[in-house]
Amino acid sequence: MTDWTTTPVELRLLRGALDVERTEHGVLPHRLPAWAREQCPDPQLALVSAQPSGVRLALRTRATAVELDVLPTKTVYAGAPPQPDGVYELLVDGRPYDRASVSAGNVHTVDIAAGTTVVTPGPPGTLRFTGLPAEDKTVEIWLPHDEITELIALRTDAPVEEVPEDGRRVWLHHGSSISHGSSAGSPTAIWPALAAALGGVELINLGLGGNALLDPFTARTLRDTPADLISVKIGINLVNIDLMRLRAFAPAVHGFLDTIREGHPTTPLLVVSPVLCPLQEDTPGPLSADLEDGELRLRALGDPADRTRLTLTLVRDELARITERRAADDPHLHYLDGRSLYGEADHSELPLPDGLHPDTAGHRRIGERFAELVFGEGGPFAAKSG
Template structure:
């Protein structure tokens, strides 16, 4: 059935993106601005920031049928089984009513050992959402958190208009792949979205897989974005990459916070240390793929450091938690709006026993929901850090 109302996807329909790039197909949401991307053109960061975690289309309509035309980019990893297609979640007046995925699109073939990739072209796909509730309503289409998505057009069987921004507090969150949503199954199920929906806040998610590395350009991006509350989940990627030693870590964290405070001198700011991850609690990085398991088609991570290297200043999650807590306690003497949360309160050893990390690094769907619910209670409920 041909729908009567058509429009290219326009910027005012898109929420949760830092910047929009116009491509041959349509609009590509970015979660870092172009000037920041230019300062370190790393393929991992480029892939993560262009995956629209927390980005959604939002509009008012009486339509019962809506179609979104989008061009996704799939990832293929050598001999491993293909990843599931990214999901698009449709919410009507805040309630999840449908979910769909697009089978086609571009394909990025990635060599996991070398990190190189080759892009194969593809065609836009049409996702059809029929049987939506009748009457005037707010519709949100949350885009896949782990699949680059170019937005082409929107069709409906009734007029639609962009949903005005504002009315909710803006929560700006930065973190690692766990914050981006790795191993969650759908975009409304990643822990920051779970928390944001429960708290009734407007989420801007700057969770970047493998790239929460205290980069100055990330701090400047946060500094320059509007926010009513800010949270920073720091540490795991520092260990994963074996990026720095203890001597550098403290001053870099201070500098990161200093930069954010230039733009947000009194905004409630919550520093969150790493959630529980057994392989790195006492063992430093780097983190590497288990090559033998990879050849079998299983993705598994291993800690490649050793306990003795802590004496040389190598970082573990335990060391990072201790340092972050000290830094926040010191700064909080002059900054009453700065707070600390031990990440193990969100996901700890007892949770690992119930909801283990299948690849030894990333929580699954049930753990994402648990983390989101706990974060909402700890951070947003009355009397909490940033309530």
């Protein structure tokens, strides 16, 4: 019979979370602080900011067995095939060791046609990882990037401690659903996690599906979060929900960057424009999403002749112009064209399955390219020698 040690799950044991909420079951990690969530009661933002993309439990322990009681909330779409259960990945000293899923949990049903959502309560489940090396080690459990996860209880067969700082730089990234990890197969397969691993940095992922919208509360969150490196991937959400016209875009970008600079005046700051998305390169939004025979169909409804409305082409031109102008007075500001991460040749080889999001192979391509261009020699986030 296993002699278990139960350890309370607290923010000090979590990496990548900015806040934890106490619930009737346990704790719920959040990637936006409570004050920011209160400023925008949008249900979609509440959903994606509570999905723990890039969030992981980090423990120092000699334990050979770990149990974690969780209550997931799974999102399903009426009329569409069920999504796979979220994946929990266990790493030992940074290397993949095991993975598991929980089939139990709440179910959040979205009816796209009716514009309604219903949450059906369900029971918690238990993850079990056994056979870990009986030596001092760092154990990380990466939570599903696409499944809200309440953490109820953590049990191990040896005591656990907080992982000490190891000197790695902290990379704070903000972006849209692609940065969030949409359509990736597991939490460490999302492109920011891959890039962070290759770049040898500690990731805080503020990729918020559908919500990279230049919101002031997001800028203030980035301003107030300690980080050694910051990147913001801007544009595609503004286009696909047709949020603003060209007149408003440049001032909003300037304001967003100004706010970040209030807290990080000399931190390397990288502005990344959208990756290639033929659906909206030259056609404004909004996007229409429909389910046909269980398949998601996306269409851009805007008029390509209306030059006041944003397209990806216009967004890239404006971001390049803005960053070039600001960089004259800000030598730590950099720009990266998103098509250098995923462009026309990549689209021919690895097309976007739903027309908008890359699959796991696409995420790998983007993550490897980012690591090479940004963390590699000569890149804006390259480690300084000496």
